[in-house]
Amino acid sequence: MDYVRAFIVGGAICVIGQLLMDGTKLTPAHVLVLFVTSGVVLTALGIYEPIVDFGGAGATVPLPGFGYALAKGAIKATKANGILGAFTGGVTATAGGVAAAIFFGYLMSVLFTPKSKK
Amino acid sequence: MASKKLGKQTVKFDHPPVIIGTAATVGPKEGQGPLSSYFDTVLSDDLYGENSWELAESKMLRETVKLAVQKSDKNITDMEYMLSGDLLNQLMSATFAARDLGIPFFGLYGACSTMTESLSLGSMLIDGGYAKHLVAVTSSHFSAAERQFRFPLELGNQRPLTAQWTVTGSGAAILASYGQGPRITHVTTGKVIDLGIKDANNMGAAMAPAAADTIATHFEDTGFAPESYDLIVTGDLGAIGKEITQEMVYDRGYNIAKVYNDCGLMIFDNKAQDTHAGGSGCGCSASVFCGYIYQQLQKNKLNRVLLISTGALLSTTSAQQGQSIPGIAHAVTITNNVKG
Amino acid sequence: MENKKLQSINKQQEYNEYVQQKIPKPTYFKNCIWAFIVGGLICVFGQFLANIFKGMGLNKEDVASAVPMTLVFLGAFFTGLGVYDQLGKRAGAGSIVPITGFANSIVSPAMEFKREGYVFGVAAKMFVLAGPVLVYGYGSSIIVGLLYYFLGR
Numbered sequence: 001m002d003y004v005r006a007f008i009v010g011g012a013i014c015v016i017g018q019l020l021m022d023g024t025k026l027t028p029a030h031v032l033v034l035f036v037t038s039g040v041v042l043t044a045l046g047i048y049e050p051i052v053d054f055g056g057a058g059a060t061v062p063l064p065g066f067g068y069a070l071a072k073g074a075i076k077a078t079k080a081n082g083i084l085g086a087f088t089g090g091v092t093a094t095a096g097g098v099a100a101a102i103f104f105g106y107l108m109s110v111l112f113t114p115k116s117k118k
Numbered sequence: 119m120a121s122k123k124l125g126k127q128t129v130k131f132d133h134p135p136v137i138i139g140t141a142a143t144v145g146p147k148e149g150q151g152p153l154s155s156y157f158d159t160v161l162s163d164d165l166y167g168e169n170s171w172e173l174a175e176s177k178m179l180r181e182t183v184k185l186a187v188q189k190s191d192k193n194i195t196d197m198e199y200m201l202s203g204d205l206l207n208q209l210m211s212a213t214f215a216a217r218d219l220g221i222p223f224f225g226l227y228g229a230c231s232t233m234t235e236s237l238s239l240g241s242m243l244i245d246g247g248y249a250k251h252l253v254a255v256t257s258s259h260f261s262a263a264e265r266q267f268r269f270p271l272e273l274g275n276q277r278p279l280t281a282q283w284t285v286t287g288s289g290a291a292i293l294a295s296y297g298q299g300p301r302i303t304h305v306t307t308g309k310v311i312d313l314g315i316k317d318a319n320n321m322g323a324a325m326a327p328a329a330a331d332t333i334a335t336h337f338e339d340t341g342f343a344p345e346s347y348d349l350i351v352t353g354d355l356g357a358i359g360k361e362i363t364q365e366m367v368y369d370r371g372y373n374i375a376k377v378y379n380d381c382g383l384m385i386f387d388n389k390a391q392d393t394h395a396g397g398s399g400c401g402c403s404a405s406v407f408c409g410y411i412y413q414q415l416q417k418n419k420l421n422r423v424l425l426i427s428t429g430a431l432l433s434t435t436s437a438q439q440g441q442s443i444p445g446i447a448h449a450v451t452i453t454n455n456v457k458g
Numbered sequence: 459m460e461n462k463k464l465q466s467i468n469k470q471q472e473y474n475e476y477v478q479q480k481i482p483k484p485t486y487f488k489n490c491i492w493a494f495i496v497g498g499l500i501c502v503f504g505q506f507l508a509n510i511f512k513g514m515g516l517n518k519e520d521v522a523s524a525v526p527m528t529l530v531f532l533g534a535f536f537t538g539l540g541v542y543d544q545l546g547k548r549a550g551a552g553s554i555v556p557i558t559g560f561a562n563s564i565v566s567p568a569m570e571f572k573r574e575g576y577v578f579g580v581a582a583k584m585f586v587l588a589g590p591v592l593v594y595g596y597g598s599s600i601i602v603g604l605l606y607y608f609l610g611r
Contacts, residue, residue: 002509003502010501010556011494017494017551021276022484025317028275028554029587031562034553037597044602057504060522061529063498063591064557069522070595074603075610086603090596095522097530097557098592101564102584104534109568109580112538114271116164116171116261138459170573270566271538274546274553279482315471315477322478345521442470453577 002056009055013062032063038065044075069093121139125339126441127306127332134301135293138251139190141435142409144285144401145260151386153241156409157287158185158194164261164286172210176258178288180215185220186290186408188357192251197221197292199252201236203228204400205263205284212256221253224444226390229429230325230354231308232256233289233404234448237425238305241450247429250295255286256458258399267434281319281396282356285385289404291412300415304340304451308332310431312444318437322359323383325428328445330366332426336449337372344374350419351411352447353403353427354382356396381406403427415454422453466608489550496545496552504529504556526557539568565589 026034029050039099042048048068059065073093077085091098124130142157149160159181166174170221179202187194200219202212203226216223228235236254243249261271269275293302311331315324329352337343344350355363360380367374381403382396407425414420431444504525511521533556536542542562544552553559567586571579585592 003505006501007498010504011552014493014497014552014555017497017555018490018605019486021554022486022489028551029271029563029590031551031554032560032587033594036591037598040595040598040602041496042591044605052597055501056496057508057525058501060525061501061504061557063557063560066526066557066560066591067595068556069600070599071602072597075606078606078610081534083604083607086600086607087605089494091520092566092600094526094595097526100527100530101534101561101588104515104531104541105561105564105568106580108538109584110576112540112569113572114261114566114569115540115544116525117264117271147494265570270570272540272543272562272566272569274537274543274559274562274566276547276550279484313473315474320477320481323480327473358482360478361480362477 005054006056006058009051010062011060012054013064031063036065036067036070039064043068043071066094066097124304125335127308127335128339129242129305129369130340131245131303132239133245133295134300134303135241135295136299137291137412137452138294138299139292140290140299140408140412141182141189142289142405143185143287144405147171147260147391148285148287148385148405149349151391153385153406153410157368157405158409161286164259171259171262172206173214173263175204175206175257175262176211176214178212178259179255180218182288182290183219183253186255186292187252187291190292192292193270193433194219196251197253198242198249199224200255201226201240201252202255203232203236203255205229206266211259213259218376221237228446228448229350229431230258230398230400230402231427231429231446231448232400233353234408234425234427234450235448236243237291237293237302237396238307238448239303241305244293244295252293253290255288255290256404258286258401260284260286260399263399266364275297277394278319280317280322280358280395281320282354282382282395283386283393285397285402286400287399287401287405289401289408291408292412299452300412300452302450303453303456304336306332306339306449308447310444310446314442316440316442318432318443320358321398321430321443322356324363324443325445325447326355326359326362327366329359329363329426329428329447330370332447332449333363333367333374333424334370334372336424339389344372344377347377347422347424349411350374350378350424351426352380354396354398355380355428356398357388358395375430378427385409396426415452418454421452421455427448487588492549493552496549497556498557500529500553500558528555530561533558533567537562560588560591
């Protein structure tokens with residue numbers, strides 16, 4: 001059952017992204033920035049948490065889920081460490097994903113070369 | 119008025135220069151298109167044995183010049199000028215090729231209008247008596263242009279339906295003051311025109327007003343009619359730009375529909391090759407003209423052609439600063455029979 | 459002079475409206491179906507990974523790190539193989555919005571600029587697309603933390 005919910009929630013978030021790209025002049029980079037920031041804002045407002053509870057990976061894998069992890073980490077660390085936590089919380093919570101992106105990104109670029117489009 | 123001028127923007131040559139030979143090189147994708155049999159060289163790999171796409175483009179331009187010179191029974195040392203440009207920053211392809219060829223060099227930037235820009239200036243040099251032989255050449259390369267102007271190749275983005283496909287190709291034409299072959303009789307130099315299109319994925323619409331203005335001005339200056347031509351062909355307007363140009367020229371009182379085509383629509387089979395609105399780039403009109411059109415002229419299947427290469431004068435800086443895209447178009451009359 | 463400027467602005471507006479009619483409409487429905495299915499499937503795979511990691515005994519927070527790390531690896535790997543852009547051509551947002559798309563936006567420029575060297579090419583270009591995501595993501599999370607500190611308690 002959690003697979004069906006992940007499929008529906010994840011698919012729906014991607015459709016919103018698709019409508020934004022087709023209907024406006026936003027580039028993929030703009031959509032990504034918008035989605036991460038809205039993930040942060042929606043989490044702070046308490047709206048994203050219920051979506052994550054329902055959709056599981058369907059809500060955490062798309063980019064708003066990255067924003068969700070950032071905001072949740074920031075709030076949690078602020079609770080624990082005060083103002084320092086506001087700065088460290090988001091970065092700590094997402095450190096794994098970002099470090100992996102840098103490391104694997106570098107590795108793949110060294111190993112592979114881009115192919116021309118046919 | 120200067121004695122060789124007709125009207126405001128057109129030159130009529132007293133001694134029309136001859137195009138004594140041409141050569142066209144294209145990439146693998148263009149080689150699968152409908153005009154494939156008219157190109158001299160079709161690359162099997164668009165890196166062309168080089169280390170980068172930019173160097174591959176430069177090599178393509180250089181080899182195309184050599185081939186055109188050879189096909190015209192001349193030597194590189196006979197060439198008195200090389201008029202050339204491309205899309206890369208600071209004309210990397212053209213200057214690097216000129217460095218190797220050792221021909222006196224004028225670098226031109228006219229974006230995708232470079233083919234007719236170089237033919238125009240080359241014809242003036244020859245008619246003016248400043249040279250006997252020269253070469254007009256340009257090139258573009260899909261992967262090199264894509265990475266300079268758009269996104270990395272491996273990025274999983276979608277291309278809008280209005281987007282065009284930069285042609286990997288080069289075309290070189292050898293102009294001479296004497297000899298056998300079709301001649302350039304008239305040149306109409308275009309103005310930079312900008313009607314406020316900002317979408318870099320819709321260059322056809324950005325360039326169409328410039329193309330329409332140059333075509334209509336050409337008719338007004340020379341007194342020619344659309345019927346004077348077997349073919350009126352724009353450089354790389356694509357499906358949308360072509361339709362707009364045709365309607366805008368019609369509004370100025372000339373119906374070109376019967377003889378009008380666009381190189382960007384001729385070089386690819388848009389449906390089968392997934393090129394959306396059509397081909398673009400300097401190499402588009404260059405390879406179609408130096409390949410297909412020149413051969414049709416030689417076989418007398420076409421006798422009088424108006425070639426209008428069209429350029430979108432945007433840069434990555436101007437686009438990021440939200441500026442609209444200025445367009446330019448230059449027209450050149452090429453004919454088998456000078457009297458007519 | 460003023461009048462002439464006004465005229466040219468009107469002309470530009472008129473032309474833009476005229477061009478709009480000529481532009482083929484994107485195939486909204488087909489694009490959305492593709493985005494939904496591909497995006498949904500990537501998330502289902504994420505859920506599958508989460509369940510596996512949970513089964514291996516990882517706690518909730520470790521799962522929340524391990525899933526994106528695995529997906530980022532796969533996104534980067536398939537970009538390297540030259541497959542991800544093929545998927546993206548059809549799936550659009552379906553493969554851009556999941557975290558695998560974030561990895562794609564890092565690897566694709568880094569690979570592309572390898573010929574400009576490993577410092578100013580690969581390393582510097584790695585973040586041309588992903589950098590803004592981190593700037594706005596981290597930036598807004600810090601603001602949220604600060605707001606929480608000053609207002610929330």
